[in-house]
Amino acid sequence: MDIEYVRPSEIEKRSFEIITRELDQKGITLDERYAPVIKRCIHTTADFDYVETLKFSKNAADAFKSLILNGAAIVTDTNMALSGINKKELEKYGCSIHCYMADEEIARQASERGVTRASVSMEKAMTINKPVIFVIGNAPTALITIREHYDRGYKPAFVIGVPVGFVNVEAAKELIIDSEMEYIVNRGRKGGSNVAAAICNALLYMMRDGLL
Numbered sequence: 001m002d003i004e005y006v007r008p009s010e011i012e013k014r015s016f017e018i019i020t021r022e023l024d025q026k027g028i029t030l031d032e033r034y035a036p037v038i039k040r041c042i043h044t045t046a047d048f049d050y051v052e053t054l055k056f057s058k059n060a061a062d063a064f065k066s067l068i069l070n071g072a073a074i075v076t077d078t079n080m081a082l083s084g085i086n087k088k089e090l091e092k093y094g095c096s097i098h099c100y101m102a103d104e105e106i107a108r109q110a111s112e113r114g115v116t117r118a119s120v121s122m123e124k125a126m127t128i129n130k131p132v133i134f135v136i137g138n139a140p141t142a143l144i145t146i147r148e149h150y151d152r153g154y155k156p157a158f159v160i161g162v163p164v165g166f167v168n169v170e171a172a173k174e175l176i177i178d179s180e181m182e183y184i185v186n187r188g189r190k191g192g193s194n195v196a197a198a199i200c201n202a203l204l205y206m207m208r209d210g211l212l
Helices: 008-025 035-045 060-069 079-084 087-091 104-113 117-125 140-151 169-177 193-208
Strands: 054-056 073-076 096-099 132-136 158-161 183-186
Touching (some): 035 193, 060 158, 060 193, 073 079, 073 117, 073 193, 079 193, 087 096, 087 193, 104 117, 117 132, 117 140, 132 140, 132 193, 140 169, 158 193, 169 183
Parallel strands (some): 073 096, 073 132
Antiparallel strands (some): 054 183
């Protein structure tokens, strides 16, 4: 296989061209509304399974846009996701972004209660006095906690739920899908903090480019 010489500034563009071409070759037509999100997940992972497994609530795109325009808070379950989300785009709308996983108080409470730090982090996020977009790429217990509090009356503004792994991952995702929440969830075991950040960024870039 020959090496393709591409300028550094053109690598991402070329990647998306390849993705689009291969989708066409496979005879796959994406929902135009969410094509940029799906393609960015494929770009991040080189995995075309996201065409089939990425699921969107009925009003996901419009709900996300409205929340961002109104300065919502974003809470992630990893510092990796936190670092991967485009802060300059968020700053345009006055949105804040947080990750509580490394907080000493979160660790102390989790140890005392025998629960995960992700679970306690989600509970702290629920005390933020503005709508919260939860961006979950690692911890299924974060999704389980969100659903438990949803059943008690808490209304998450939006959930990006794409934890990766084996223990409770698939079931936790189904808890979000099987609700009236606004969400983007990847069914199955695949996902990760990089995918969670990619989904958030894809939506932000759609807003920037007038596609949303």
